[in-house]
Amino acid sequence: MLTIFSDYTLRTVALGAGALGIVSGVLGSFAVLRKQSLLGDAISHAALPGVVIGFLIGGKSPLALLIGAAGAGWLGTLVVRSIVRTTRIKDDGALGLVLSVFFGIGLMLLTFVQRQPDASQAGLDTFLFGQAAALVRSDVVTIALLGAVAIATVAVFWKEFKLLSFDPEFGTTLGLPMGRIDVLLTTLLVIAIVIGLQTVGVVLMSAMVVAPGAAARQWTNRLGVMVPLSALFGATAGVSGAVISSQEAQLPTGPMIVLSASVLVLVSLSLAPGRGLLWELWRRRKNRKRLSVDAVLADLYALDLQHEDEHPHSVAALNAMSAERDGVGEELKQLEDRGWASQAAEEQWVLTDAGRAEARLRSRSASMPGDGRASEEADGRLGAAP
Amino acid sequence: MTQPQLEIQAIAVVTAIACALPGVFLVLRRVALLSDAISHSILLGIVLAFFVAGSVTSPLLIVGAAAMGLITVVLVQALTRTKLVANDAAIGLVFPALFSIAVVLIARYSGDVHLDTDVVLLGELAFAPFERLVIAGYDMGPQSLYLMGGILLLNFAGLLLFYKELKLATFDAALAAALGFSPALVHFGLMGMVSVTAVGAFDAVGSILVVALMIAPPATAYLLTDRLPSMIAGSALIGAAAAIGGYWLAHLLDASIAGSIATVLGAMFAVAFALAPQRGLIAVARRRGRQRWEFARTMLAIHLLNHEGLPEAADENRVEHLKDGLGWDGDFTAEVVKQAKRNGLLWEGEGALILTDSGRRLAESAVAA
Amino acid sequence: MTSFTLAAGQVLIHGRPYAEQERQVAYVPQRGSVDWDFPTTVLDVVMMGRYGTIGWMRRPGGKERALALEALAKVGMQAYADRQISQLSGGQQQRVFVARSLVQDASVFLMDEPFQGVDATTERAIVLLLQDLRASGKTVVVVHHDLQTVADYFDWVTLLNVRRIASGPVHEVFTEENVRLAYGGRVAWLKTEPAATTGSTTAR
Numbered sequence: 001m002l003t004i005f006s007d008y009t010l011r012t013v014a015l016g017a018g019a020l021g022i023v024s025g026v027l028g029s030f031a032v033l034r035k036q037s038l039l040g041d042a043i044s045h046a047a048l049p050g051v052v053i054g055f056l057i058g059g060k061s062p063l064a065l066l067i068g069a070a071g072a073g074w075l076g077t078l079v080v081r082s083i084v085r086t087t088r089i090k091d092d093g094a095l096g097l098v099l100s101v102f103f104g105i106g107l108m109l110l111t112f113v114q115r116q117p118d119a120s121q122a123g124l125d126t127f128l129f130g131q132a133a134a135l136v137r138s139d140v141v142t143i144a145l146l147g148a149v150a151i152a153t154v155a156v157f158w159k160e161f162k163l164l165s166f167d168p169e170f171g172t173t174l175g176l177p178m179g180r181i182d183v184l185l186t187t188l189l190v191i192a193i194v195i196g197l198q199t200v201g202v203v204l205m206s207a208m209v210v211a212p213g214a215a216a217r218q219w220t221n222r223l224g225v226m227v228p229l230s231a232l233f234g235a236t237a238g239v240s241g242a243v244i245s246s247q248e249a250q251l252p253t254g255p256m257i258v259l260s261a262s263v264l265v266l267v268s269l270s271l272a273p274g275r276g277l278l279w280e281l282w283r284r285r286k287n288r289k290r291l292s293v294d295a296v297l298a299d300l301y302a303l304d305l306q307h308e309d310e311h312p313h314s315v316a317a318l319n320a321m322s323a324e325r326d327g328v329g330e331e332l333k334q335l336e337d338r339g340w341a342s343q344a345a346e347e348q349w350v351l352t353d354a355g356r357a358e359a360r361l362r363s364r365s366a367s368m369p370g371d372g373r374a375s376e377e378a379d380g381r382l383g384a385a386p
Numbered sequence: 387m388t389q390p391q392l393e394i395q396a397i398a399v400v401t402a403i404a405c406a407l408p409g410v411f412l413v414l415r416r417v418a419l420l421s422d423a424i425s426h427s428i429l430l431g432i433v434l435a436f437f438v439a440g441s442v443t444s445p446l447l448i449v450g451a452a453a454m455g456l457i458t459v460v461l462v463q464a465l466t467r468t469k470l471v472a473n474d475a476a477i478g479l480v481f482p483a484l485f486s487i488a489v490v491l492i493a494r495y496s497g498d499v500h501l502d503t504d505v506v507l508l509g510e511l512a513f514a515p516f517e518r519l520v521i522a523g524y525d526m527g528p529q530s531l532y533l534m535g536g537i538l539l540l541n542f543a544g545l546l547l548f549y550k551e552l553k554l555a556t557f558d559a560a561l562a563a564a565l566g567f568s569p570a571l572v573h574f575g576l577m578g579m580v581s582v583t584a585v586g587a588f589d590a591v592g593s594i595l596v597v598a599l600m601i602a603p604p605a606t607a608y609l610l611t612d613r614l615p616s617m618i619a620g621s622a623l624i625g626a627a628a629a630i631g632g633y634w635l636a637h638l639l640d641a642s643i644a645g646s647i648a649t650v651l652g653a654m655f656a657v658a659f660a661l662a663p664q665r666g667l668i669a670v671a672r673r674r675g676r677q678r679w680e681f682a683r684t685m686l687a688i689h690l691l692n693h694e695g696l697p698e699a700a701d702e703n704r705v706e707h708l709k710d711g712l713g714w715d716g717d718f719t720a721e722v723v724k725q726a727k728r729n730g731l732l733w734e735g736e737g738a739l740i741l742t743d744s745g746r747r748l749a750e751s752a753v754a755a
Numbered sequence: 756m757t758s759f760t761l762a763a764g765q766v767l768i769h770g771r772p773y774a775e776q777e778r779q780v781a782y783v784p785q786r787g788s789v790d791w792d793f794p795t796t797v798l799d800v801v802m803m804g805r806y807g808t809i810g811w812m813r814r815p816g817g818k819e820r821a822l823a824l825e826a827l828a829k830v831g832m833q834a835y836a837d838r839q840i841s842q843l844s845g846g847q848q849q850r851v852f853v854a855r856s857l858v859q860d861a862s863v864f865l866m867d868e869p870f871q872g873v874d875a876t877t878e879r880a881i882v883l884l885l886q887d888l889r890a891s892g893k894t895v896v897v898v899h900h901d902l903q904t905v906a907d908y909f910d911w912v913t914l915l916n917v918r919r920i921a922s923g924p925v926h927e928v929f930t931e932e933n934v935r936l937a938y939g940g941r942v943a944w945l946k947t948e949p950a951a952t953t954g955s956t957t958a959r
Contacts, residue, residue, distance in 0.1 A: 037475040038419055045594070087665060088792040088841075089413070092474075093605050096418040097655065100598035104648020107594075108635075111642035129489065203426065207482030214471050214479060250493045255486035262483040269470055277468060414793065547812050554803050558789045561855075564782055565807030612839035614794045 010246045013132050016140040017238030017257055020196045023147035024205075025212035025234025026154055027192040029227045030185060032213035033165040038092075039077065039186075040209030042099040043193045044202045046076025048106025051127055051197075052113055062142065069194040076102050077186050103202075130201030132242060132253035143195045150188045154227075161185055162223055200254035211261035212237065218272035237261035289334075294362070296322060296331040300341060301359035304351045312344035393515040395633050397531050398647065401587045402599050402625030404538035407545050408579045409600035410618050413608060414556050419474070420577070421600045423462065423481035424455040425584040425593035430488035431455070432585075448585050455581025456574065458484060511633075511643040514590050530590045537586040541579055545618070552576065553614060595644040599625055602651035609655075609662040624654055682722045685712060687731055687749035690741050703738045768863055778807055781861035783852045785868050791841045797851055798823055798836040804858035819858075826854040829887075831880050846877030853881055864888060864895040871900070882908055905929055 031037055050072025051065050058064020076098045083094040154161060160181045163171040171178045189209070196205050216230035241257030270277045299321040303313045318328045332349055335341035340355030351359070412418045428451040435450025458480055465476035519526040526532075545552070555562040555572040562569045580600070587596045607620035632647030639646070660667050689712055693702045702711055709719045723739065726732050731745030741749065768776035781804070801823040802815050809815055827833045830850040835843065843851065849869055856864055870878050885895050885908065899905065905912060905925065912929050914920040914937040921933040 032472075032475050035472050035474055037472065037478040038422075041419075041422065041478060083659070086667060086670060087609055087659070089605050089608060090416045092416050092418040093413045093601060093608075096422060096597055096601040097605050097652075099422065100594055101602060101648050101652030101655070103594050104598055104645045105652060107645030108639065108641045108649050109645075111645060112639045115640050203485060204482050206478050207486075210475050210478035211482075214475050218470060252489060252493045255489045255493075258482050258486040259490070262479065262486070265479055269465075269468065275470060277470075280468075414790075416790075550806055550809070550814060551811065553795070553799075554806055557793045557795065557800070558784070558803070560782065560784060560788065561803065562806075564777055564780065565859075566777065567806065567811070608794065612794050612841075613796070614799075617794050 007246070009133070010242065012137055012140055013135050013246070013253065014239045014242040016135040016143050017132060017199055017242040017253070018235045019140065019143045019147055019238070020199055021208065021212065021234030021236070021238030021257075021261075022231040023143070023150055023192045023234075024196055024208040025216070025230040025232070026151055026227055027185075027189045028209040028211075028213040028234070029216060029223075029230040030161060030165050030213075031189060031209055032217060033223075033226075037210045037214075038095050038206065039080070040189065040193055041206035042076055042080060042095045042102075043073040043190055044197060044205035045099040045106075046102035047073040047194060047197060048103050048127065048202065049109055050075075050106075052106055052109040056113060062139065066142070066146075066194055069197060070190050072102065072106075073190045073194060074187060077190065127197060128201050128203065129252065130197065130199045130204070130254040132199045132245075132257070135199065139198065143199075146191055146195050150191050153184070153188055157181065157184065165223070200257055204254050204258045207258045207261060208234065208237075211258070211265050215261075215265045215268040218268040218275050233261070233264050237264055289330075292322070292328075293331045293334045296328050297335060297340060297355065297359050298362070300335075300349065300351050301356065304356065304359075310350055312348035312350045315347045315349065318349070390515045391633075391637075393528050393531065394511055394643065395630055397514050397528060397534060397590055398511060398629035398633055398643070399626045400531065400534045400538050401590055402603070402629040402647070403622045404534055404541050404583050405587055405596060405599035406603040406621035406625040407538075407541045407618065408576060408583060410604040410607075410614075410621050411552055411556055411576055412580065412600060413604040415573075415576075418601045418605075419477055420459060420462070421580055421584065422597050423458050423477050424577070424581050425588055425596040426481045427458040427484035427488075428452070428455050428581065428585050428588065428593070430484045430491075431457075433488045433491045448582075451585040452578065452581040454484070455584060456577060459574070459577045459581075510592075511590055530586075533586050534590065537583055541583060544575070544579055548572070548575065591644045591647070595648055598648040598651050602648070602655055603628070606651075606655045606658045609658045609665050624651075628654060679722070679725060682714075682718070683726045683729065683731060684748060684752045686722055686726055686739075687741060687745045688752055690732065690739055691746060691749040691753070694741065694746075703740070705734070705737070705739065708739075778859075779861055780863045780865055781856035781859040783856045783864065783866040783869055785871065786845060786848050786852070791843075791848065793840065795840060796836065797832065797838050797840060797843070798827065800840060800851055801826055801854045801858060804855040808860060822858045823854070826857040827851075829857060829884060830854045831876075844874070846873035849873050850877055850880060853884060857884075862893055864893060866895065866897045868898050868900065870904075902934065 028040070031039060047069035050068035050070065052068070053072070054064040054066070054068020057068070080091075080094045080098050083089055083097070084091055089097075160171070160176060163174075163176065164178060164181050164185060168178045168182070171181070193205055193209065196208055200208055212230040212234035213226075215233050216226045219229060220226050237257055237260040241260040242253055244260070245251040245253040245256040268276070271279075273279060296318060299318055300313065302321075303317065304311065315328065315332070318332070322328045322331075332341060332343075335355065336343065338355075339352060340358055341349050341351055344350045409418075409421070412421055431451035431454025432447050434454070435444070435447045438450070439446040461480045462473070462476045465471060465480065466473045471479065514530045515528045517529040519529045519532055551562070551567050551572050554565070555567060555569045559569040562572065583600075584593070584596050587599065591599070603621040603624040604617065606624050607617045611617050611620055628647055628650040631650040633643055635641075635650060636643040636646035658666065661669075663669055686708070689708070690703055696702075701707060705719070705723060708714065708723070709716055712719070714722070723732075723734075726745070727734070730742055731748060732739050732741050734740070766773040768779050773780070798820070802819050804826075805815055805819040805822060809819070824833060824836060827836055830853055832847060832850050832854060835847065835851075840848070840851070853866075853869065856866075869881055873881075885897075888895050889910075897909070899909075906929060910925055911923070912925045913922040914928070914933050916937045920937045921928045
């Protein structure tokens with residue numbers, strides 16, 4: 001683990017991956033909130049023809065490749081948008097179309113260039129899966145600089161981006177140029193993706209956009225918390241992926257970064273307070289218990305109505321009436337805690353006055369004039385499909 | 387044409403049609419990107435099946451890969467159903483994770499697994515004729531032609547038998563459920579079709595071209611027709627044409643066949659997008675233009691009607707004063723007046739414009755509406 | 756229609772559980788529930804109502820076609836049989852849905868806001884149809900929000916607002932007091948949908 005401080009290569013890779021994680025975490029948050037998670041996938045694939053054209057024009061200069069990639073990625077988003085706006089093809093179709101067709105064009109150009117006699121192929125093959133191990137200091141500087149510009153822009157236009165993600169139509173009514181703000185945010189997303197291509201590659205870049213944002217969303221309902229948290233998750237995934245892959249031979253860095261991010265997502269989905277799956281399970285259990293307590297109260301009341309005076313009832317009778325398989329002991333304890341029932345003798349329970357009043361109140365609100373089997377919780381929209 | 391050239395084109399055409407058939411329903415059901423997810427995550431199925439079978443030619447690989455395609459769909463659905471992430475995010479989380487596991491496994495055991503991830507993603511159709519089907523010493527042709535031909539027949543039969551169910555469950559899932567056709571069953575049937583097709587096709591054309599072949603032809607056909615049967619037939623036709631066109635483009639440039647086919651598909655979509663009758667960009671622009679002139683003529687008629695019979699009419703309704711009254715520039719005004727005259731809405735007397743009966747009716751009905 | 760979940764209780768159709776009686780119920784959903792860009796024709800959509808009777812794998816034929824055309828004629832849409840569905844107005848879409856429910860051979864019709872945002876012609880056409888259905892012994896349950904027309908259109912009403920407020924013959928139950936119970940007080944926090952009125956025309 002400590003090699004991260006001493007090993008030059010590892011330090012470079014970890015720094016680069018971490019910086020990339022921060023940038024894609026920040027911009028990915030917005031993409032996730034705007035339900036554009038897969039736009040990242042389309043942009044990263046659409047960048048390929050730009051990379052090849054950049055290579056043809058600027059040679060191996062990293063800047064030429066970056067500009068080419070960004071240009072093509074940006075053009076891809078433009079095409080997606082105009083297809084969705086003018087035809088009846090929906091988001092998913094337009095994204096899939098642009099993703100695969102742009103990539104195909106890139107592939108055709110790439111193979112065309114490669115088969116020219118004087119072509120040098122270096123730098124282009126890494127595009128598919130990335131080659132984090134080949135990151136050098138100047139790459140990290142590029143990532144950090146471009147990333148800093150992107151994040152600073154987010155800070156400057158924070159409230160506009162927030163409005164765009166939440167309610168763009170309202171923004172329009174405020175007189176804000178939402179179309180241009182959208183273009184700006186999309187441009188930043190393109191930058192975030194393009195600087196990541198060299199590290200994690202085309203196929204996995206989409207995960208770097210989606211995973212940190214989706215994980216961060218589970219822990220908070222506030223954008224101001226979600227975005228920094230997403231950046232933190234992105235950085236964690238980047239650095240830990242880089243470190244893990246350095247520990248053993250033949251653990252490719254890009255996939256390890258994505259798997260680290262996926263673990264963060266899994267943990268967030270299960271544990272996040274209020275939303276997480278474990279939390280939900282616990283709540284459902286509690287809810288079921290509440291309902292079963294209510295049912296026992298109703299049963300006691302029904303038995304009670306058959307007698308004029310206060311009369312104890314056996315647990316056996318209650319067990320027989322209840323749907324609970326493990327008996328009603330626990331439910332009776334709960335009723336006792338609330339002062340609605342008390343134990344009269346061994347295995348004998350009686351309804352208290354407070355319990356009788358409570359049960360009467362509930363039964364009255366449940367039974368309405370008309371037929372007796374009315375649903376208590378009819379939600380007012382009969383037979384409406386969700 | 388040489389024998390391999392013919393064979394490559396045959397494989398490409400068969401693959402394109404096999405992909406287009408389920409693709410139509412992917413596009414209509416708005417789950418086009420599941421094809422992207424499935425075509426990537428099947429790699430994990432192949433790797434795992436390889437560990438079990440121990441060979442890359444075992445038919446178990448196809449079964450494993452198709453099963454992984456369905457598992458992908460199930461995982462995406464389960465994740466969406468938690469309501470913790472949206473459907474598109476669920477897709478974007480599931481397939482990169484599965485694909486990553488596959489890449490790591492291949493890298494770790496690269497000595498044993500003879501799988502090249504580049505080939506998985508990009509495919510190499512040019513090599514497809516090298517694997518021959520040999521029965522009793524006779525060369526029956528390339529294996530992938532039989533594989534894809536079989537998958538095409540399967541898809542065609544599935545579509546023929548369950549056309550009505552697919553259509554209903556796609557258009558109105560609630561009604562399908564009420565009439566006893568489980569939409570979930572139909573969905574998984576379709577996804578099974580997509581998975582098997584993706585597995586068969588990716589070997590020849592690569593997983594990303596599978597996406598192009600499944601989505602681009604239906605998307606193009608969708609712009610050209612209003613009928614489901616012609617959308618299906620059109621998709622198959624477009625896919626087949628792109629396969630042949632792409633082959634020759636690749637031949638010309640000495641470039642990747644898969645990439646060239648995708649390029650041709652893109653070009654065909656672009657042409658349809660621009661030129662489609664009624665829905666194309668040009669048709670829409672022309673319709674908008676026509677509506678603009680129509681609107682201007684009506685405005686002119688209303689303007690004339692408003693001033694008709696009033697003392698200032700002779701002045702206001704002169705051509706040279708119209709541009710002030712309506713805020714139009716000179717050329718535009720002249721054109722509108724010319725059109726309105728041609729349509730018999732008005733005539734010019736002593737330098738002022740006078741509405742005809744039909745022009746007055748137009749203005750009155752426009753005002754009333 | 757299996758796509759709704761019961762909060763409590765059970766659904767009985769003619770005294771038997773809904774699951775056994777699914778075919779007896781024809782559901783007319785709200786227009787927004789389907790994709791009107793779907794590449795198909797009006798006649799085809801109406802024929803979909805017959806799919807349940809035809810069963811798996813078999814194709815609809817001439818008989819289904821005739822039934823669908825007949826249903827379209829009943830809602831005054833026979834001239835539109837070959838139209839692409841995206842070319843219809845809102846009211847015409849609604850009539851297509853109603854025609855589709857007619858061919859289902861159901862005895863109970865469930866309509867979710869059939870008069871929402873439709874033109875006067877459509878509303879009249881649907882109401883006449885409802886009366887026909889009642890005359891032929893069918894039960895029609897309508898989710899309805901327009902208080903003005905309740906007394907004219909229906910003979911049995913159930914007022915709902917989270918819980919059931921009242922249920923019975925229109926002339927007994929549709930009183931100012933009950934309506935106020937359904938709408939009053941809660942309007943402020945329920946905002947746009949204060950209550951649903953379930954009217955039903957029932958043949959006895």
